[in-house]
Amino acid sequence: MFFGAGNLIFPVHLGQLAGVHWFSAALGFLFSGILLPLGALLALAITRAEGIFDLARPLGKGLALTFLILVHATLGPFFATPRTATVPFSMFASHFAPSMQGLALLIYSGIFFGIVYFMSLKEGKITERIGKLLNPIFLILLFVIFLFAFIKPMGSADTTKASEAYLTASFTNGFLEGYNTMDALAALAFGITVVTAIKSWGIKSAKETSISMAKAGVVGMAGIAIIYLISIFLGATSLHHFALSENGGTAFAQIANFYMGPIGEALLATLSTITCMSTAMGLVIAFAQDFHKRFPQISYKIFLTVNCGISFVFANLGLNQIIAWSTPVLMFLYPIAIALIFLGITSPLFQNDATTYRLTVFFAFIPAIFDMLNASPAVISQTTLAKTLTAFAGQYFPFFNLGFGWFTFGICGYFLGLVAHFIKAKTGNQNFEMEE
Missing domain, CATH: 1.20.1740.10 (Amino acid/polyamine transporter I)
Structure with a gap:
């Protein structure tokens, strides 16, 4: 398949x-x-x-x-x-x-x-x-x-x-x-x-x-x-x-x-x-x-x-039109999918904590929007708004010009999620000890 x-x-x-x-x-x-x-x-x-x-x-x-x-x-x-x-x-x-x-x-x-x-x-x-x-x-x-x-x-x-x-x-x-x-x-x-x-x-x-x-x-x-x-x-x-x-x-x-x-x-x-x-x-x-x-x-x-x-x-x-319009959609969906795949594989590390999922996906989602605009056909990518947004991303997002603007954002979100998870876990254990 x-x-x-x-x-x-x-x-x-x-x-x-x-x-x-x-x-x-x-x-x-x-x-x-x-x-x-x-x-x-x-x-x-x-x-x-x-x-x-x-x-x-x-x-x-x-x-x-x-x-x-x-x-x-x-x-x-x-x-x-x-x-x-x-x-x-x-x-x-x-x-x-x-x-x-x-x-x-x-x-x-x-x-x-x-x-x-x-x-x-x-x-x-x-x-x-x-x-x-x-x-x-x-x-x-x-x-x-x-x-x-x-x-x-x-x-x-x-x-x-x-x-x-x-x-x-x-x-x-x-x-x-x-x-x-x-x-x-x-x-x-x-x-x-x-x-x-x-x-x-x-x-x-x-x-x-x-x-x-x-x-x-x-x-x-x-x-x-x-x-x-x-x-x-x-x-x-x-x-x-x-x-x-x-x-x-x-x-x-x-x-x-x-x-x-x-x-x-x-x-x-x-x-x-x-x-x-x-x-x-x-x-x-x-x-x-x-x-x-x-x-x-x-x-x-x-x-x-x-x-x-x-x-x-x-x-x-026709095939050419399908490819042209699918590319920006994939540039948007793939970073989110990659984040979910990575989270699923490493989920035992943070017990499937929803906070880690949400922070990682949210941070990957932001540059994915800009990647989608940048990869769109000219009728969208050449508009004034799109060119302004992609120029901003090209200047301030690491690796954006290579199509990897999501990478550093996703990594930052993941580590923030891990920190939040372990703080919650530690705080929860401390509260339990105090109650005891």
């Missing part, structure tokens, strides 16, 4: 952007694309939370519900789920005349989300359908492309040119590029689906469920990390034959055509459709399960129908 639309195109695109600096960029990408999702699963395991709401519960019910809705709206009908249809379509869209691409996308996305809807109606079958059918097919198809690339490399990555942003900050830009996979958010959202699947195998206790989730996360993420490294390297070497692509989907199609001609492109279209469909299933099921749990008066089927319908509509805006 974790390897879907963005996971196919963004590593290849990152390789093209980073060029000779592909490896340092890859390390940054692995931090945000692998370690953060793994950390999210570990946070769920440690806190024994079933998903986003439970993990964010120390912030208060209202804030936890708000964050759940924002994440699911991003992973669901507005960005990630529509992207699962537009990414595979973009890989063979060049075969249609420009005037026909709108109609072709309409038909393709309609069929795509129709299949996703009917395969997701019975939520209990998610493990069988994704694990036993779609994933093995996807892995075989991906292996074929990588095998051709290994036998006949397109050139040396060490002699390719890096884009300007990656000449001096390849690691940090690679880290931010990993946001586009949305996997840290997805890991939080998939928590309830993973827990449901584990329990269906006969594992009942909370401790055994947590251990199983952690083990599955380590094994699965290690496999995805290998795929990322190969894809990023492949993107860097492709610069010997192709110009920098617009979104990565085109680059992947060109690479497949280079090695296997039209057959390669057909293979890639099949591969991307299968893996993106499996991710779409995971997303729409997690969305429907989580919202049905919070609003039980509305059925799972209704939430599933609404999600698939809105996703179909937004998919027809």
